[in-house]
Amino acid sequence: MANKGKIVPVPVLRRMPAYLSFVKTLQKQGEKYVSSTRIAEYMGIDATQVTKDLSHTSISGKTRVGYEVDSFVEVLEDFLGFNKVNNAFLVGAGSLGCALLQDEGLRNFGLNILKAFDVDPAKVGTRVNDVEILHLDRLQGMPAKYNVAIGVITVPAECAQEVADLMVGWGIKAIWNFTPARLKVPGNIAVQNTTIYTNLAILFNKLHSSE
Amino acid sequence: MANKGKIVPVPVLRRMPAYLSFVKTLQKQGEKYVSSTRIAEYMGIDATQVTKDLSHTSISGKTRVGYEVDSFVEVLEDFLGFNKVNNAFLVGAGSLGCALLQDEGLRNFGLNILKAFDVDPAKVGTRVNDVEILHLDRLQGMPAKYNVAIGVITVPAECAQEVADLMVGWGIKAIWNFTPARLKVPGNIAVQNTTIYTNLAILFNKLHSSE
Numbered sequence: 001m002a003n004k005g006k007i008v009p010v011p012v013l014r015r016m017p018a019y020l021s022f023v024k025t026l027q028k029q030g031e032k033y034v035s036s037t038r039i040a041e042y043m044g045i046d047a048t049q050v051t052k053d054l055s056h057t058s059i060s061g062k063t064r065v066g067y068e069v070d071s072f073v074e075v076l077e078d079f080l081g082f083n084k085v086n087n088a089f090l091v092g093a094g095s096l097g098c099a100l101l102q103d104e105g106l107r108n109f110g111l112n113i114l115k116a117f118d119v120d121p122a123k124v125g126t127r128v129n130d131v132e133i134l135h136l137d138r139l140q141g142m143p144a145k146y147n148v149a150i151g152v153i154t155v156p157a158e159c160a161q162e163v164a165d166l167m168v169g170w171g172i173k174a175i176w177n178f179t180p181a182r183l184k185v186p187g188n189i190a191v192q193n194t195t196i197y198t199n200l201a202i203l204f205n206k207l208h209s210s211e
Numbered sequence: 212m213a214n215k216g217k218i219v220p221v222p223v224l225r226r227m228p229a230y231l232s233f234v235k236t237l238q239k240q241g242e243k244y245v246s247s248t249r250i251a252e253y254m255g256i257d258a259t260q261v262t263k264d265l266s267h268t269s270i271s272g273k274t275r276v277g278y279e280v281d282s283f284v285e286v287l288e289d290f291l292g293f294n295k296v297n298n299a300f301l302v303g304a305g306s307l308g309c310a311l312l313q314d315e316g317l318r319n320f321g322l323n324i325l326k327a328f329d330v331d332p333a334k335v336g337t338r339v340n341d342v343e344i345l346h347l348d349r350l351q352g353m354p355a356k357y358n359v360a361i362g363v364i365t366v367p368a369e370c371a372q373e374v375a376d377l378m379v380g381w382g383i384k385a386i387w388n389f390t391p392a393r394l395k396v397p398g399n400i401a402v403q404n405t406t407i408y409t410n411l412a413i414l415f416n417k418l419h420s421s422e
Contacts, residue, residue, distance in 0.1 A: 021391035081415030099310035190417035204292030206401035
């Protein structure tokens, strides 16, 4: 990892994929250099913020011409972990779980879901997008066997803590929690909460308050 | 809408679905009352924060017993807009777009994707989870005809601005942007950016910095 095990502030990590996306678009258009000012204009933020954010990485610009587009893309993808394959297990092959199994985008951004787990007999033994669905009882020993550090939780919220406990017990080091439940895990376990439905509440509020 | 068109701070809206999830779990367990202290302990925050957040809603607790669970769930779901059907169009029936079309959870949280649009001849005319995929050219006039205010963007990032412009031109009032692109839209248009891959970057950073 280019970030050398250093914690990067979350607001910086939230902006970086937008920088990457913008510069990749320029790359497709055949552009060779981009200035921090141009990135800042695209983002609607100050250019000093852009240079400060990028100082976390090994990206460096040249006076007058700016950042070299190809190396910007390569270094930033590497820094964000999108170039590496991070294997994961997913627990909860319901509607959202199966949706994630079918999203090829995750693989492009470094997440490879190796196997999925569920307790529903109708699902166990089937495959979604070529990923095998196993009974949750079989999670035992699997993270170590397959060298998997990441667990994705897409079960109903009331089962999320139980699944998190199982994952931690079997060696998962980082949990991507798609449920609105707040998980209690040991301090050395990384948790990232992503409740896309929360974003809906924010969108509805913006929409209805502007009506 | 119970929130009566008032803008609610985003951090409050981010916590509320977790409150709702917790109280719904208690409801399933047959509990009748919940105190702000208990919600606060679950969340790992201060009880005064919980009461302050809930003061945005019409939820009121009783001294000693706390909030009545059934009415808490009903009022909060209504407040967050999850009880109402909000029709939407989705543009970009690729991997992520089709994943969203297959996620029944969105409907449970108030978002009903009526139709999807794409430019790929192989996709146009097909259906995903019973949602028809139309050519993007047909978006014209559709938001007004179907009274649709919300547009979901799941196209490649470099096409996102173009799609946003079309949506705004045809009467969309709120955009749920799943791409890392930053959209430029008129001030009266609500935009919510949800880049799930950004959450991956944050998760990878937490994981690798703790290794």
